[in-house]
Amino acid sequence: MKKLTSVAILLIIFIGLSIIFQAQKNSPSQQPTPSPAPTLIATSSAQPKQVLGVRTKVSGCIAQNALPDKDCTPGAIILGVTKEQVCTPGYSKEVRNVPNSEKEQVFAEYGITSHNLGEYEVDHLISLELGGSNDISNLWPEAAEPRPGYHEKDKVENILHQQICNGTITLEQAQQQISNNWLEVYKKISQ
Numbered sequence: 001m002k003k004l005t006s007v008a009i010l011l012i013i014f015i016g017l018s019i020i021f022q023a024q025k026n027s028p029s030q031q032p033t034p035s036p037a038p039t040l041i042a043t044s045s046a047q048p049k050q051v052l053g054v055r056t057k058v059s060g061c062i063a064q065n066a067l068p069d070k071d072c073t074p075g076a077i078i079l080g081v082t083k084e085q086v087c088t089p090g091y092s093k094e095v096r097n098v099p100n101s102e103k104e105q106v107f108a109e110y111g112i113t114s115h116n117l118g119e120y121e122v123d124h125l126i127s128l129e130l131g132g133s134n135d136i137s138n139l140w141p142e143a144a145e146p147r148p149g150y151h152e153k154d155k156v157e158n159i160l161h162q163q164i165c166n167g168t169i170t171l172e173q174a175q176q177q178i179s180n181n182w183l184e185v186y187k188k189i190s191q
Contacts, residue, residue, distance in 0.1 A: 015024055020172070021041040049133040051125075052179050055105040061110045066183055068140035072109055073125050075179035076138035081131040087165040092128040098139065106139045119143065121150045123180075128165070130174045148186055156185050 053074025061072035078095065085091055103122040108115075112120065121140035126132030142150040162175040169177075177185050 002043075027129055034088075048117075049076045049135050050079050051076045051135070051137045052175070059109055061112075062138060063110060063142070066142070066146075066153075067181065068125055068142075069110070072135055073140040075125040075175075076133040077126055077131045079103070083164055083171050086129055086131055086161065086171065095128055097134050098122065102134075102136055102139070103134060107141050108121045109136075110141050112141055119145075121135045122147070123150055123153065126175050127161075127181050129157060129161045130178060131134050131171055132175070138184075148183065152186055153182055156182050156189065159189055161184065 003158055054068060055072065055074055057069065057071040061069040063069060106122050107115070107120075120141040120143055123141055124132040124134070125138050125140060128134075132138050142153065144150055156178065159179060160169070163169045164171050164174050
């Protein structure tokens with residue numbers, strides 16, 4: 001009987017520890033806190049995202065020299081997206097989901113109350129074809145003029161996408177290059 005009681009106690013302890021371990025494993029508050037960049041942020045969207053910096057402003061945002069305000073638009077990617085996915089034709093169309101209400105919010109955060117058609121484009125800092133997210137932390141109103149503007153950034157996105165798909169650079173390298181300073185990449189490809 002003593003042997004059976006000891007086995008039962010050990011079994012109860014084992015089950016209890018398993019439950020505690022699983023609860024800690026699944027608890028977001030128990031996850032290790034990453035260094036300041038990149039910062040993981042929970043999202044309500046269907047696809048988990050990773051914000052590449054900290055979004056500290058939601059108004060008074062100012063784009064300068066064809067670059068977004070990093071405090072408003074640090075950039076964000078879809079977690080787990082792969083080279084194979086972004087290199088599949090039609091991928092960007094599949095994941096594109098920026099409702100007009102979100103576009104209006106982007107314009108409001110950057111203080112743009114009115115604009116002409118074609119003057120701005122609500123752009124993904126890290127484009128969808130590079131694994132970027134539709135989250136507002138990855139969106140900004142990019143002007144067409146002065147040049148380089150959104151037309152030239154589109155060229156940078158296409159070249160980086162080609163380089164990912166042909167194996168010249170990794171998806172992560174492309175994401176970092178375009179989010180750090182897409183103009184530097186543009187200058188290199190324009191030479």
